[in-house]
Amino acid sequence: MRVLVVGGAGYIGSHVVMDLLDNGHEVTVFDNLSTGHEINLFEEAHFVKGDMLIEEDLEGVLNAGEYDAVIHLAALKAAGDSMTDPETYAHHNICGSINLLNAVTRHGIRKFVFSSTAAVFGDPRYLPVDENHPVDPANFYGFTKLQFERQLAWFDKLRGMKFVSLRYFNAAGYDPDLRVKGLEVNPKNLVPVVMEVAMGTRKELMVFGSDFETRDGTGIRDYIHVSDLASAHTKALDYLAGGGDSLAVNLGSESGHSVLEVVQCAREVTGREIPYKLVDRREGDPACLYATSQHAQKVLNWKPVQSDLKSMIATTWNAYINQ
């Protein structure tokens, strides 16, 4: 397929592009390089620099090629920032995504894969979180993603846009062969923050909450290897190409790890001390959050194969020490 990957120079996008190329797809990356890297671009893929907030940029890339499908990963993604600067998040994540959807619809494209998030669910009412779990975002970032999922559903009804919304849990890891070179910019997730402590660029890790009702008192989250996430996008395109109906699926590894388990594993992998400090819980942080991805496994014929904690930490460490 000829695929336009919006946000394809970013952390997850570059892994997606690699998986698409490995599977014989023709890829064009459209990215404004705000958090993406030029070194994440692959020679085998076309690249058009541009911003989805600018209609002429979108027209430019859509006029420059014929595409069978679009994968949309471009967004701002810091949940905390979205609560203090909702205008910017509304502009980028909602207005930008609507610009993109309008433009690709005008150009006759009817297959769309969207990077959504576990944040659409808010506080879990039961575990593991499945696709029937009510959506009720606890932060504005999650709301922006849910809003666009709803936009897609209307465009399916009114314009026949078939979409797969992939609700990622926490992405971690790097390509084991280090084909992706650029590190995630300003990461807020646990694994890269732990790596920064291991590298000595951050003094210590703050562990928010040690009195949760979990096996060691620290919060439990679901981590999924970025290469597993990437392969789900390729499978989602196969699904749409086979005439599949629009759907939203959870992508998690089915098992959660506590903060201290991540620290312990990182100590073993890096051989570094990784000092940490136990501090108060952050408001709104649930004790446990993990998904079932049975639905994705069944409908997309996808399976996470690299999402054990050690692989995620070892490949991330490899990327950090090879900078």
Ligand SMILES: NC(=O)c1ccc[n+]([C@@H]2O[C@H](COP(=O)([O-])OP(=O)(O)OC[C@H]3O[C@@H](n4cnc5c(N)ncnc54)[C@H](O)[C@@H]3O)[C@@H](O)[C@H]2O)c1
């Ligand atoms: N990283 C995670 O754990 C995680 C979890 C759930 C969902 N997501 C979603 O996955 C997607 C990718 O996340 P990531 O971690 O790779 O982030 P990233 O910041 O590394 O990638 C985003 C890419 O989009 C580009 N971009 C941003 N705004 C743009 C615009 N207006 N026009 C064109 N390009 C633009 C950036 O330059 C960057 O290359 C995001 O939509 C994010 O919300 C990420």
